[in-house]
Amino acid sequence: MEWTTEKRYLPYSKWGADTLLHLQAQAATSTYQMRYHLRPISGLVNDPNGFSYFNGEYHVFYQSYPFGAVHGLKSWVHFKSKDLVHWVNLGLAVEPDCKLDSHGAYSGSAKQIGDKLFLMYTGNHRDESWTRHPYQIGAWMDKHGTVSDKHLLFKKPNNVTEHFRDPQIMEENGTYYAILGAQDAAQKHGHIDVWKSSDLKNWEEIDFLNFTNHEMGYMIECPNLVKVDGKSVLIFCPQGLDKSVANYQNIYPNMYVIGDSVDLDKAQMTNPSNLKNLDEGFDIYATQAFNAPDGTAYAISWVGLPDISYPTDNENWANCLSHVKKLSIKDGKLIQQPVESIKTLRHNEEDLNSQLIKNSTSGQYELELTIKENQTGNLYLAANDDLSENLRLEFDTKNGKLILDRSKAGDVAVKYGQTRSVELDANKEVKLDIFVDRSLIEIFVNDGEHVVSGRFFANANNAIKFDQKINYDGKFWNMESIM
Amino acid sequence: MEWTTEKRYLPYSKWGADTLLHLQAQAATSTYQMRYHLRPISGLVNDPNGFSYFNGEYHVFYQSYPFGAVHGLKSWVHFKSKDLVHWVNLGLAVEPDCKLDSHGAYSGSAKQIGDKLFLMYTGNHRDESWTRHPYQIGAWMDKHGTVSDKHLLFKKPNNVTEHFRDPQIMEENGTYYAILGAQDAAQKHGHIDVWKSSDLKNWEEIDFLNFTNHEMGYMIECPNLVKVDGKSVLIFCPQGLDKSVANYQNIYPNMYVIGDSVDLDKAQMTNPSNLKNLDEGFDIYATQAFNAPDGTAYAISWVGLPDISYPTDNENWANCLSHVKKLSIKDGKLIQQPVESIKTLRHNEEDLNSQLIKNSTSGQYELELTIKENQTGNLYLAANDDLSENLRLEFDTKNGKLILDRSKAGDVAVKYGQTRSVELDANKEVKLDIFVDRSLIEIFVNDGEHVVSGRFFANANNAIKFDQKINYDGKFWNMESIM
Numbered sequence: 001m002e003w004t005t006e007k008r009y010l011p012y013s014k015w016g017a018d019t020l021l022h023l024q025a026q027a028a029t030s031t032y033q034m035r036y037h038l039r040p041i042s043g044l045v046n047d048p049n050g051f052s053y054f055n056g057e058y059h060v061f062y063q064s065y066p067f068g069a070v071h072g073l074k075s076w077v078h079f080k081s082k083d084l085v086h087w088v089n090l091g092l093a094v095e096p097d098c099k100l101d102s103h104g105a106y107s108g109s110a111k112q113i114g115d116k117l118f119l120m121y122t123g124n125h126r127d128e129s130w131t132r133h134p135y136q137i138g139a140w141m142d143k144h145g146t147v148s149d150k151h152l153l154f155k156k157p158n159n160v161t162e163h164f165r166d167p168q169i170m171e172e173n174g175t176y177y178a179i180l181g182a183q184d185a186a187q188k189h190g191h192i193d194v195w196k197s198s199d200l201k202n203w204e205e206i207d208f209l210n211f212t213n214h215e216m217g218y219m220i221e222c223p224n225l226v227k228v229d230g231k232s233v234l235i236f237c238p239q240g241l242d243k244s245v246a247n248y249q250n251i252y253p254n255m256y257v258i259g260d261s262v263d264l265d266k267a268q269m270t271n272p273s274n275l276k277n278l279d280e281g282f283d284i285y286a287t288q289a290f291n292a293p294d295g296t297a298y299a300i301s302w303v304g305l306p307d308i309s310y311p312t313d314n315e316n317w318a319n320c321l322s323h324v325k326k327l328s329i330k331d332g333k334l335i336q337q338p339v340e341s342i343k344t345l346r347h348n349e350e351d352l353n354s355q356l357i358k359n360s361t362s363g364q365y366e367l368e369l370t371i372k373e374n375q376t377g378n379l380y381l382a383a384n385d386d387l388s389e390n391l392r393l394e395f396d397t398k399n400g401k402l403i404l405d406r407s408k409a410g411d412v413a414v415k416y417g418q419t420r421s422v423e424l425d426a427n428k429e430v431k432l433d434i435f436v437d438r439s440l441i442e443i444f445v446n447d448g449e450h451v452v453s454g455r456f457f458a459n460a461n462n463a464i465k466f467d468q469k470i471n472y473d474g475k476f477w478n479m480e481s482i483m
Numbered sequence: 484m485e486w487t488t489e490k491r492y493l494p495y496s497k498w499g500a501d502t503l504l505h506l507q508a509q510a511a512t513s514t515y516q517m518r519y520h521l522r523p524i525s526g527l528v529n530d531p532n533g534f535s536y537f538n539g540e541y542h543v544f545y546q547s548y549p550f551g552a553v554h555g556l557k558s559w560v561h562f563k564s565k566d567l568v569h570w571v572n573l574g575l576a577v578e579p580d581c582k583l584d585s586h587g588a589y590s591g592s593a594k595q596i597g598d599k600l601f602l603m604y605t606g607n608h609r610d611e612s613w614t615r616h617p618y619q620i621g622a623w624m625d626k627h628g629t630v631s632d633k634h635l636l637f638k639k640p641n642n643v644t645e646h647f648r649d650p651q652i653m654e655e656n657g658t659y660y661a662i663l664g665a666q667d668a669a670q671k672h673g674h675i676d677v678w679k680s681s682d683l684k685n686w687e688e689i690d691f692l693n694f695t696n697h698e699m700g701y702m703i704e705c706p707n708l709v710k711v712d713g714k715s716v717l718i719f720c721p722q723g724l725d726k727s728v729a730n731y732q733n734i735y736p737n738m739y740v741i742g743d744s745v746d747l748d749k750a751q752m753t754n755p756s757n758l759k760n761l762d763e764g765f766d767i768y769a770t771q772a773f774n775a776p777d778g779t780a781y782a783i784s785w786v787g788l789p790d791i792s793y794p795t796d797n798e799n800w801a802n803c804l805s806h807v808k809k810l811s812i813k814d815g816k817l818i819q820q821p822v823e824s825i826k827t828l829r830h831n832e833e834d835l836n837s838q839l840i841k842n843s844t845s846g847q848y849e850l851e852l853t854i855k856e857n858q859t860g861n862l863y864l865a866a867n868d869d870l871s872e873n874l875r876l877e878f879d880t881k882n883g884k885l886i887l888d889r890s891k892a893g894d895v896a897v898k899y900g901q902t903r904s905v906e907l908d909a910n911k912e913v914k915l916d917i918f919v920d921r922s923l924i925e926i927f928v929n930d931g932e933h934v935v936s937g938r939f940f941a942n943a944n945n946a947i948k949f950d951q952k953i954n955y956d957g958k959f960w961n962m963e964s965i966m
Contacts, residue, residue, distance in 0.1 A: 021503070021578075027574075088964050
């Protein structure tokens with residue numbers, strides 16, 4: 001089937017319910033499908049949206065195109081949770097049903113205001129000449145999950161191009177602020193644009209946020225600002241960033257900067273750090289973070305990248321969301337840890353001590369390994385007998401290095417490299433908390449000092465083994481399905 | 484919206500995907516929706532189908548009409564589980580897509596044969612004069628959940644009317660048998676018809692099963708035969724049964740008979756007991772049971788009744804499935820217990836000892852109470868402050884009686900009575916294991932000697948309280964959501 005523009009923007013009402021039911025069953029029954037992560041009900045998933053705490057529960061939405069593995073007409077699908085691990089699927093929440101979002105209810109954020117959840121997002125409208133108009137939209141969701149009162153908050157100002165989107169709504173001392181990804185009209189560089197409002201109705205632009213002296217490529221998407229242990233952490237996705245500014249291998253990186261503080265009224269970050277990759281693996285993008293009422297900062301990411309094909313495209317579905325990560329700062333570095341309640345998914349705990357770790361697995365597990373110092377070797381996951389297929393984790397606790405290699409685990413984004421490496425302290429043991437969910441791996445290194453995530457596609461083979469005698473401590477758990 | 488016959492039998496392809504997405508969201512967000520039971524993704528759910536063990540996991544399907552709370556064009560939706568508690572939704576599995584099941588893929592069963600799951604079900608076909616033709620269909624499901632090779636097994640014989648359906652497939656000593664619900668053509672009474680086949684292709688009728696001397700009303704639906712602790716247990720739904728044969732209050736009962744054995748070749752049950760109600764509550768029907776490979780008999784029920792309206796009909800969805808129950812026999816009586824793994828849903832255990840048990844709950848909990856002997860009183864669930872709304876449980880451990888009263892918890896099937904009562908031993912404490920899931924209650928009395936299930940619709944009020952000082956032991960758990 002050819003995905004013409006017309007087909008991608010066909011209204012949902014023009015698709016048959018039988019087609020949707022078949023697509024939902026196809027996504028559900030795929031051997032690659034995730035079982036304890038938020039995954040597509042059908043079609044394509046991208047950015048997490050509206051990650052928030054409301055009415056006593058956590059909420060997250062994701063960008064959804066229900067009819068195939070393409071970036072077609074987008075809507076928001078809604079999930080809620082008491083513990084950030086077990087999610088209830090509440091279905092379609094924001095759909096492209098008015099002129100403001102006629103060509104997609106694009107990404108945005110959410111914040112409880114009064115007894116409702118205020119949604120702020122970008123409506124994508126194309127006019128008759130197919131010119132894109134990004135409208136920043138407000139809407140209200142009640143505690144039953146019903147979204148109403150969609151209204152225009154502001155159009156793009158003249159100093160930016162049509163690439164103006166992904167508002168994050170915040171409140172400080174009674175004033176509302178929003179930061180948006182933008183491309184300036186003059187030089188076509190990436191920026192984060194700061195806006196303010198006293199009443200959520202009248203909005204004024206402040207300025208581009210000053211957080212770096214470098215050019216930020218040609219666009220920044222999905223900016224998020226959170227408070228973490230007294231610091232301000234800015235998470236964002238620069239596109240076209242020069243690799244001399246900050247090195248990366250993915251087509252587009254998801255980066256962060258830590259500053260002492262941010263003065264939104266002056267659009268100024270104080271004492272910003274250099275840019276760093278949020279995740280040192282393959283597929284993390286569009287991370288959304290927020291501060292819960294108790295101040296804790298949580299982040300969730302799209303596991304998938306723009307402009308990249310994935311093997312499940314042939315099965316008419318693609319991508320998923322990451323686990324929720326709790327953010328903290330230690331010795332000036334951002335630490336990302338899985339939330340504590342992830343442990344409630346564990347069952348059938350096994351102590352590992354034999355050389356061949358596991359001959360087969362369900363493909364749905366957690367593996368906690370401490371590899372002692374001064375050792376080099378390879379750990380093979382999703383391996384078959386002759387190792388012609390595997391996901392390889394190379395470790396060197398002498399010189400301090402960890403490499404994830406997916407070259408024998410399906411072909412994904414091969415031109416952007418099939419390995420990712422992490423620098424560790426030399427002569428020190430390394431602790432790895434590895435979550436595998438059929439075609440997704442998330443590795444938390446040394447209690448979240450590094451995170452290495454990625455998709456892989458060799459999951460018919462589920463042995464786990466070292467290539468030589470290794471001194472290590474290990475535990476293994478099967479992980480429960482959540483949906 | 485009026486549900487004309489034409490509308491109810493409209494092909495799924497004629498419904499818009501937007502309508503289905505809205506219906507799915509409406510069912511998911513309803514305050515009455517179940518969270519730890521199998522529930523409608525949209526529309527109406529009825530009979531469990533194909534309850535089986537296959538490829539190392541448990542499988543169950545349910546009858547689904549996705550477009551509203553009516554008995555329209557039916558399909559099968561598929562779920563699988565490792566523990567009979569946490570289910571993965573695999574979506575639409577058997578759809579009405581050929582002449583044989585053009586007006587509904589109706590109920591049936593499943594059994595692993597070789598490396599596939601054999602499905603045997605009733606295809607509902609209406610001809611041009613709207614005459615119903617029940618076709619018994621075979622199909623094969625592979626381990627990826629793909630159903631193929633639908634084919635006719637047999638048509639109705641002349642000795643039965645068009646009411647001939649719900650085959651349960653079994654195997655004994657290399658021969659396949661099926662039992663079906665039937666109405667005989669001569670007297671229009673309910674029967675269970677026994678068939679056999681050596682090759683799953685050529686089938687011959689044996690006879691109506693001889694398991695009672697009484698007339699079984701005008702029809703029997705959903706017959707199931709399982710081995711339990713060396714006995715044969717026959718579970719079935721007689722319609723129009725005379726209440727002098729066995730008393731019941733629901734519009735149609737779900738009953739069982741225990742025999743020493745069944746000789747299928749002779750269509751004869753040896754030493755059958757009297758008929759008894761499987762559940763002593765309000766809404767249990769179409770129970771399906773099977774013997775797992777280790778011999779354990781498990782049962783799961785439709786919680787819903789034919790020809791009854793429910794308050795959520797206005798929300799375009801209706802009904803759910805019960806928990807899976809493990810069957811055993813003690814002192815000649817059938818015992819039904821929740822499966823052990825239900826305990827993995829428990830969290831936040833509380834010992835109860837105050838008079839006012841809980842001022843509020845999530846509406847999603849388990850309550851284990853032992854009420855000491857020689858006491859009478861009332862326990863109110865889902866209660867508001869002035870008790871104008873509540874689900875009342877009256878107990879008398881002196882004379883031995885338990886009454887469930889839903890007269891102040893929404894209007895459901897009022898003409899069939901708003902209370903159900905259970906006879907207990909006099910002067911003995913009673914143990915109650917109560918599961919509440921928003922609008923569903925399942926009470927296991929004295930470790931499964933009695934089960935009292937029902938829907939109720941007062942769940943905006945979630946206090947639990949006694950009406951007087953009661954001597955009891957109790958525990959309370961919040962229960963996790965499963966989907």
